[in-house]
Amino acid sequence: MPELKRRSIEVYNWFEQRLGLGGPVIEMAEHEVPSNTASWWYVFGSAATVILVLQVMTGILLALVYAPTAGHAWNSLEFLDHNVKLGWFLRAMHGWGSDFMVAIVLIHMAQVFLFGAYKFPRELTWIIGVFLLLLTLGMAFTGQVLRFDQDAYWGLGIGASIVSRIPWIGGPLVNLMLGGPIIAGPTLSRFFTLHVFVIPGILLAMVGLHIWMVLRLGINDWPMPGRLVNKKTYVREYHQLTEKSGIPFVPDAAWKDSLFAAAIMLAVMACALWFGPFGPTGQPDPTIIQTAPKPDFAFLWIYAVLAYLPPSLETPVLFIAPVLGIGAMLLLPLVSAEGEKHWSRRPVAVLMVAVIAVILGAFTRLGMYTPWSPVMNAWTSDPVPTAYLKDRTPLEREGALVLQNKQCRNCHSIGGAGGMRGPALDSVASHMTEDQIIRQVLQGGGNMPAYGNALSPSETTALVRFLTTLRGNDLAPAVDASQRLTSSSEPPAAPAKGH
Amino acid sequence: MTPNEQTPNDQVTTTESATTPASAPDKSAGHSRRVFLFKLSLLVNGAVGAVLAVPILGYLLGPALKKSSSDNSWINLGPLNDFPEGETRLVNFRNPVTTSWDGQTGDIPCWVRRVSGNTFQVFAINCAHLGCPVRWFAQSKLFMCPCHGGAYYEDGSRASGPPERGLFEYEYKIVSGSLVISAGKMPTLANQAKSESPLIQLEGTSAATETLPKPRCSSCQS
Numbered sequence: 001m002p003e004l005k006r007r008s009i010e011v012y013n014w015f016e017q018r019l020g021l022g023g024p025v026i027e028m029a030e031h032e033v034p035s036n037t038a039s040w041w042y043v044f045g046s047a048a049t050v051i052l053v054l055q056v057m058t059g060i061l062l063a064l065v066y067a068p069t070a071g072h073a074w075n076s077l078e079f080l081d082h083n084v085k086l087g088w089f090l091r092a093m094h095g096w097g098s099d100f101m102v103a104i105v106l107i108h109m110a111q112v113f114l115f116g117a118y119k120f121p122r123e124l125t126w127i128i129g130v131f132l133l134l135l136t137l138g139m140a141f142t143g144q145v146l147r148f149d150q151d152a153y154w155g156l157g158i159g160a161s162i163v164s165r166i167p168w169i170g171g172p173l174v175n176l177m178l179g180g181p182i183i184a185g186p187t188l189s190r191f192f193t194l195h196v197f198v199i200p201g202i203l204l205a206m207v208g209l210h211i212w213m214v215l216r217l218g219i220n221d222w223p224m225p226g227r228l229v230n231k232k233t234y235v236r237e238y239h240q241l242t243e244k245s246g247i248p249f250v251p252d253a254a255w256k257d258s259l260f261a262a263a264i265m266l267a268v269m270a271c272a273l274w275f276g277p278f279g280p281t282g283q284p285d286p287t288i289i290q291t292a293p294k295p296d297f298a299f300l301w302i303y304a305v306l307a308y309l310p311p312s313l314e315t316p317v318l319f320i321a322p323v324l325g326i327g328a329m330l331l332l333p334l335v336s337a338e339g340e341k342h343w344s345r346r347p348v349a350v351l352m353v354a355v356i357a358v359i360l361g362a363f364t365r366l367g368m369y370t371p372w373s374p375v376m377n378a379w380t381s382d383p384v385p386t387a388y389l390k391d392r393t394p395l396e397r398e399g400a401l402v403l404q405n406k407q408c409r410n411c412h413s414i415g416g417a418g419g420m421r422g423p424a425l426d427s428v429a430s431h432m433t434e435d436q437i438i439r440q441v442l443q444g445g446g447n448m449p450a451y452g453n454a455l456s457p458s459e460t461t462a463l464v465r466f467l468t469t470l471r472g473n474d475l476a477p478a479v480d481a482s483q484r485l486t487s488s489s490e491p492p493a494a495p496a497k498g499h
Numbered sequence: 500m501t502p503n504e505q506t507p508n509d510q511v512t513t514t515e516s517a518t519t520p521a522s523a524p525d526k527s528a529g530h531s532r533r534v535f536l537f538k539l540s541l542l543v544n545g546a547v548g549a550v551l552a553v554p555i556l557g558y559l560l561g562p563a564l565k566k567s568s569s570d571n572s573w574i575n576l577g578p579l580n581d582f583p584e585g586e587t588r589l590v591n592f593r594n595p596v597t598t599s600w601d602g603q604t605g606d607i608p609c610w611v612r613r614v615s616g617n618t619f620q621v622f623a624i625n626c627a628h629l630g631c632p633v634r635w636f637a638q639s640k641l642f643m644c645p646c647h648g649g650a651y652y653e654d655g656s657r658a659s660g661p662p663e664r665g666l667f668e669y670e671y672k673i674v675s676g677s678l679v680i681s682a683g684k685m686p687t688l689a690n691q692a693k694s695e696s697p698l699i700q701l702e703g704t705s706a707a708t709e710t711l712p713k714p715r716c717s718s719c720q721s
């Protein structure tokens with residue numbers, strides 16, 4: 001045993017004499033950090049790095065089988081899922097790894113922001129971090145394209161349509177993005193290049209810089225309320241703190257990073273095992289139009305925002321908002337490089353994080369169930385509940401048929417089934433009079449198309465008769481207020497007939 | 500980190516001591532010449548780089564600089580009898596510009612509406628909002644978009660939702676009893692008019708109400 005130990009030390013020394021890396025690396029690992037930085041709050045950056053390594057490794061493994069051509073990519077994914085041993089698991093790890101990566105990068109960013117770590121002298125670390133966030137999102141988007149299925153195809157269409165709205169250079173940019181006149185082979189090759197060579201190259205280089213600066217400038221000391229950052233004194237104070245309370249980063253602080261990284265890896269593996277890989281959904285065949293394209297999790301909120309923006313605001317918001325948002329993030333450390341770090345003394349910062357988180361969460365939630373999208377098959381798959389047909393006249397029942405046949409259900413729900421684009425119709429007659437319903441149906445308005453051309457007079461009559469019977473359970477029918485004034489002596493005409 | 504900075508220094512000193520310079524004055528005399536030569540070499544490299552940039556940029560920007568009109572050509576969609584009057588049908592065609600590795604992505608669908616006789620409307624499949632595939636519903640005479648709920652009337656004009664204009668239309672002509680369209684490029688707002696004057700507006704849906712921001716929640720109604 002001692003012989004073996006001696007031999008291995010000899011081998012190490014042989015390499016160390018030539019490489020000279022061991023000493024500096026050990027020195028770097030053991031460098032002293034203020035003991036208050038050994039916190040469970042400071043583990044997200046290293047976790048993101050570990051997931052990045054996971055993504056690189058699983059990515060390389062997937063590239064062994066994946067065929068990056070528009071004609072074969074989808075088949076090669078199916079092949080990976082079903083014919084390659086554990087291919088599905090690697091796809092699942094890569095996919096879930098990507099979601100975790102985006103999430104952890106965002107958490108890391110919020111933590112750094114709330115702890116004031118972007119202030120002097122770490123401004124550039126933050127700025128590079130902003131680029132790392134954008135590159136991570138770029139990886140997520142291009143990765144979704146490489147999963148070349150229906151969602152990817154139409155996702156590219158959405159991307160190209162957004163790019164096409166850029167004033168003046170939109171057209172050439174679309175060509176540049178697609179690599180040709182349509183979404184096809186050259187498009188996928190481009191995104192493959194971006195996802196596999198260009199973005200990872202930049203990403204790894206920037207991660208290197210990011211970590212180098214953390215080592216060079218030291219980990220942000222735990223903020224204390226009232227301890228202000230001053231450019232003149234900060235570095236000296238930080239060194240004093242390190243001297244006073246310094247502990248070696250490895251192992252005294254790093255054990256938390258490494259435990260958390262293991263936990264995250266386990267979580268990714270668990271998700272991969274439990275939920276499996278993402279897609280691929282249908283084949284990337286544009287002639288199959290029975291599809292409701294949806295982006296991946298990280299972009300659902302954008303998808304939702306695009307549905308809610310009024311047409312006139314859309315193009316300006318699409319291009320001005322990102323410039324403002326990214327610009328603000330980049331400028332943040334430059335305009336507030338000094339001052340208070342502690343969150344309890346920065347209410348605006350805390351409020352901003354909370355508001356942004358709520359907004360992102362709410363839009364993501366909306367993006368998950370897309371209430372603005374018509375349910376394309378509701379008219380054939382969701383029958384009118386029988387309770388709504390009880391005690392109705394033949395004409396009213398005919399109206400229920402019209403409601404069904406004219407695809408009203410695609411946007412309006414009845415009995416909880418159907419689209420959510422328009423309001424539910426269960427109690428429509430309790431807040432709209434017959435005249436109002438007729439007008440709404442024939443002329444549209446609000447967000448509803450006019451159906452004047454799609455309905456014959458008899459169909460309209462039947463439909464409106466049926467709709468006037470929908471009043472919820474015990475609600476009174478809506479009455480024209482002016483009518484009541486002129487003929488207050490007469491009782492409302494409609495018979496009481498709830499459901 | 501400090502050791503990192505020291506290591507190269509160590510090496511420099513060792514190499515310097517190994518190759519002892521012949522004499523000090525020679526070294527400084529040659530210095531300015533060598534600085535000049537180095538600057539010259541940078542210049543030469545800059546020039547080489549500039550020359551090399553031409554083909555690289557040309558290659559990279561090739562697709563962007565291409566004239567978009569060159570992508571379109573006339574495509575036969577089939578004999579007129581395939582399209583009954585008053586009906587709107589989905590027709591697929593192979594894009595005129597494809598590569599052999601495009602697979603199914605080279606097949607493009609479009610909606611053909613035969614208004615009457617030789618009057619047609621050929622709509623792109625791509626929603627004028629953000630390009631999702633619109634679907635025709637003959638009963639309600641509407642095109643509906645699955646993405647953000649855009650809707651269009653049978654003549655392609657905007658009915659509701661986020662699109663700011665009607666459906667994109669392909670140019671068509673009738674050649675010896677067949678319907679022929681000019682296609683080849685994915686229609687987007689960059690190569691099509693941004694907004695169209697609405698064709699027929701029913702009373703009550705005036706342009707003024709169209710442009711007002713509308714309530715979009717599922718439960719509210721103006």
Ligand code: FES
Pocket residue numbers: 626627628629630631644645646647648649660661662
């Ligand atoms: S793409 Fe059709 S509504 Fe957005």
